[in-house]
Amino acid sequence: MRVLIYHNAAEQWRNILQRRLPDADHVIAADSGNPQADYLVAWKPPASLFDEQTALKGIVNLGAGVDSLLKNPSLPRDIPIVKLRDAGMGELIGDYARYGVLHFQRDFDRYRRQQSRHEWREIAVVDKPDWGVGVLGLGAIGTRVAQMLATDGYPVHGWSRSPKTIDGITCHHGDDGLDALLGQVMTLVTLLPDTPATRHIINRETLARLPAGASLINPGRGTLIDEAALLEALGDEDSEGHLRGALLDAFPEEPLAADSPLWRHPRILITPHMAGPTPIGAAADQVAEVLGAMAKGEPVETIDPEAGY
Ligand code: OXD
DSSP: OEEEEESTTHHHHHHHHHHHOTTSEEEEOOSSOOOOOSEEEESSOOHHHHHHOOOOOEEEESSSOOHHHHTOTTOOSSSOEEEOOOSSHHHHHHHHHHHHHHHHHTTHHHHHHHHHTTOOOOOOOOOGGGOOEEEEOOSHHHHHHHHHHHHTTOOEEEEESSOOOOTTSEEEEHHHHHHHHHTTOSEEEEOOOOOTTTTTOBSHHHHHHSOTTEEEEEOSOGGGBOHHHHHHHHOOTTSOOSEEEEEEOOOSSSSOOTTOHHHHOTTEEEOOSOSSOOOHHHHHHHHHHHHHHHHTTOOOOOOOTTTTO
16 A cells, blocks of 8 residues: 655654554655555645545544645545544643643732732632633543543533533533533633634633633634634733633634734733644554554544534
8 A cells, every 4th residue: 555645744754654554655745746645644735735646545634633634625525534533632732721720720820910010929829629620622632631630620611512421520512501611610721623613612702601810721723712802801901801811822824923913912822833742653553553444444433524523
């Protein structure tokens, strides 16, 4: 079987896949003139790659989110697509969420501002059991993040479109469930996929349902958040608004434009889509397993292009 690899670390991927599937022909995709391949293993491939590849039997998306792939105008609609499940990204994103939750729960944002005024004043701690945390999106990664936060002692509420049961997490679903969750969480972590149904799910109305002084952490997708509503909820630059602060890792356009007002807002922390880098070893195990199964005609867990994840 021939596997075509498209990734900005393609060489590393080729070497690691070669070791796992030594009998396959692993080819790094060039801009054009690639040989016909059986499988494409790729992250954000260009449309031209699909235009020239006419014999593909399957695609492995080298990331957990398939939004970019599904928006590709030349994506063939009739072949299976498999995405990376949690290959260790869950724990990394869990650490990111933990950092963000502690940042707000232990008032590091407020202490930072006090420091700029040379102000020495201790703020009473809100205990973890009184600091509800919401996790929107209970896929493999959201579930891991929710469990890590619950282990830390926060009451964690999770939300998904359809009902779920997860040990130690209060699970909500549907529109009513979202309302119920929002009213009870001091920090909201958004880990939903980018689909038409989740676009701007964080908007003026949903932000208003959070308790005053709540905070937002978005290691998911930038499209989940209505940016104008976020800025409005954060209030002016000198005093906390209904929303106390936000830690943002994902943006609708990346890199975030240099003139975006988000950069200079004093209560927004920005990171460059680094919350959950893919651990290549565990991810390569998954890719090799999927390619092996597809080559043998065995069933694999494919994404649902209609649902968008
Ligand atoms: C992913 C990502 O989807 O890195 O894996 O955003």
